[in-house]
Amino acid sequence: MQNCFFVALLLLTVATSFIEAHGSQHWWDLGFQKARVEVRNELEGGRDLRVHCKSGDDDLGLRVLKPHNFFSWKFRPNFWRTTQFYCTMDWGEGRVHLFDIYIWSRDYARCGNCLWIVKQSGPCFYDMGNRAYDFCYPWNPGSLMKVD
Structure with a gap:
């Protein structure tokens, strides 16, 4: 005893x-602060961006972003350090693009406020040190799905 x-x-x-x-x-936070993700439409040609983001636990629904508009959400990373959000995106060209917009192992240490812009070539992450969207990524391999 x-x-x-x-x-x-x-x-x-x-x-x-x-x-x-x-x-x-709070004791139940276990040291994980809330993270915020922002996705901004910076497509060329003034196109609307259709964004649908999900995780294993949450479906944030379909959003249609006008040029230069954004949407954001907050969440607390899970205890197992496996939190991941992915988004499908399209802008009326007949293809859907996929990108992992938040991956705990990539993003937890570098951002509590994760700012992204979306271009036709792929998403770009805001670097607080350089004060610029200079970490640009390609779309996930094999993610170009044809929409009928």
Whole structure:
């Protein structure tokens, strides 16, 4: 019985220290701060961007973004560090493009506020250090699906 009490006290101490070190306001946060993702339409030619983003747990629905408009959402990464959101995007050319807009292993350390612009060539990530959208990515391989 004394060992159980000691183990429980030790776990409580470690958990409290972890939460304080990570600036979490609630014990259930486990140190994971909310992340925000913003997707902005910067397509050439003034085209509307149709965006549909999902994770394994959440479907954010279809959004139609006018030129230079954006939509954003907030979420808390999961305990297992596997949070991932992907978006399908199209702009009326008969093809749907796919991109992993948030991957915990790629994005958690570099952004709490993940800003993306979408161009025909692919999404570009905002680099806080350079103050520019200079991390551009290609669409996911094999993601060009024909729309009938």
